[in-house]
Amino acid sequence: MTAPKPGGPVRGSTTGRPLMAALDLFGRRWSLRVLWELREGPLGFRALQQRCGNMSSSVLRQRLGELVESRIVAQLPDTTYELTGLGREAYEALRPLGRWSQRWAEELGTAAEPEA
Amino acid sequence: MTAPKPGGPVRGSTTGRPLMAALDLFGRRWSLRVLWELREGPLGFRALQQRCGNMSSSVLRQRLGELVESRIVAQLPDTTYELTGLGREAYEALRPLGRWSQRWAEELGTAAEPEA
DNA sequence: CTATCGTGCTTCTGAAATAGAAGCGCGAGG
DNA sequence: CCTCGCGCTTCTATTTCAGAAGCACGATAG
Numbered sequence: 001m002t003a004p005k006p007g008g009p010v011r012g013s014t015t016g017r018p019l020m021a022a023l024d025l026f027g028r029r030w031s032l033r034v035l036w037e038l039r040e041g042p043l044g045f046r047a048l049q050q051r052c053g054n055m056s057s058s059v060l061r062q063r064l065g066e067l068v069e070s071r072i073v074a075q076l077p078d079t080t081y082e083l084t085g086l087g088r089e090a091y092e093a094l095r096p097l098g099r100w101s102q103r104w105a106e107e108l109g110t111a112a113e114p115e116a
Numbered sequence: 117m118t119a120p121k122p123g124g125p126v127r128g129s130t131t132g133r134p135l136m137a138a139l140d141l142f143g144r145r146w147s148l149r150v151l152w153e154l155r156e157g158p159l160g161f162r163a164l165q166q167r168c169g170n171m172s173s174s175v176l177r178q179r180l181g182e183l184v185e186s187r188i189v190a191q192l193p194d195t196t197y198e199l200t201g202l203g204r205e206a207y208e209a210l211r212p213l214g215r216w217s218q219r220w221a222e223e224l225g226t227a228a229e230p231e232a
Numbered sequence: 233c234t235a236t237c238g239t240g241c242t243t244c245t246g247a248a249a250t251a252g253a254a255g256c257g258c259g260a261g262g
Numbered sequence: 263c264c265t266c267g268c269g270c271t272t273c274t275a276t277t278t279c280a281g282a283a284g285c286a287c288g289a290t291a292g
Contacts, residue, residue: 007221011169014169022220027144028143029127030143032143033136036139044239045241055128055280057281058242071223071224079240086223089219093215096209097138097142097210099209100205100208100209102134104202105123108121146250160269172253174252175249176270
């Protein structure tokens with residue numbers, strides 16, 4: 001599994017700045033979504049897949065591997081996945097984005113739309 | 117240009133929830149990075165490309181098109197790109213992620229350089 | 233015991249996204 | 263005129279993702 005690590009070179013940056021690693025990790029498809037869907041508690045593989053709109057199982061496995069390797073997600077003895085402390089903090093760090101998206105929707109709605 | 121819109125169906129979700137559109141948009145490679153690199157003021161195409169570790173110009177063009185279409189970025193008369201009000205708010209919403217990445221680096225035990 | 237079911241996970245193939253180089257048209261400066 | 267850097271486009275190779283199929287395992291049922 002090749003998850004980007006803070007301190008090491010990542011896609012688009014060789015400085016090792018943690019943020020760049022985070023942007024690489026979370027810039028991969030479904031990463032943010034998986035983090036989001038685990039917000040309310042542990043989920044099994046297939047349940048998680050369904051919550052993500054039946055995303056590809058191969059990619060889900062890959063993302064989960066990366067997130068586990070990055071200590072953002074952990075797998076419980078019963079094989080379900082849950083956010084670690086670090087993972088919950090990441091989710092918290094993401095919540096402002098949720099609020100922003102609301103404003104985004106409003107602003108795009110009130111803007112001049114060609115068709116209703 | 118096919119940028120995801122809040123209110124419409126996006127990859128992995130047909131509910132139209134704004135957050136899902138945001139996760140789709142920002143889950144595309146380099147989206148977050150471009151937003152981040154524009155934080156301190158307008159940049160031209162090539163300058164922006166360089167700041168993103170010489171990312172592919174074709175993809176940069178694509179991402180810029182999507183961000184402009186989403187009213188997160190605007191192109192000035194002198195052709196440089198800058199964040200709109202919405203874009204600056206999105207950047208603000210992203211700052212907690214920067215702080216989180218610091219903690220992430222610490223917890224992983226990897227070398228952590230203080231970010232700008 | 234066998235048969236069936238749901239689970240986590242793997243593997244495979246085609247489609248889509250991205251990387252990276254090359255180059256075009258343009259305006260500024262020499 | 264020429265050259266330069268600019269925004270941007272186009273092309274091809276590579277990487278990543280999508281989606282279907284299926285395997286191994288444990289629980290449950292017959």
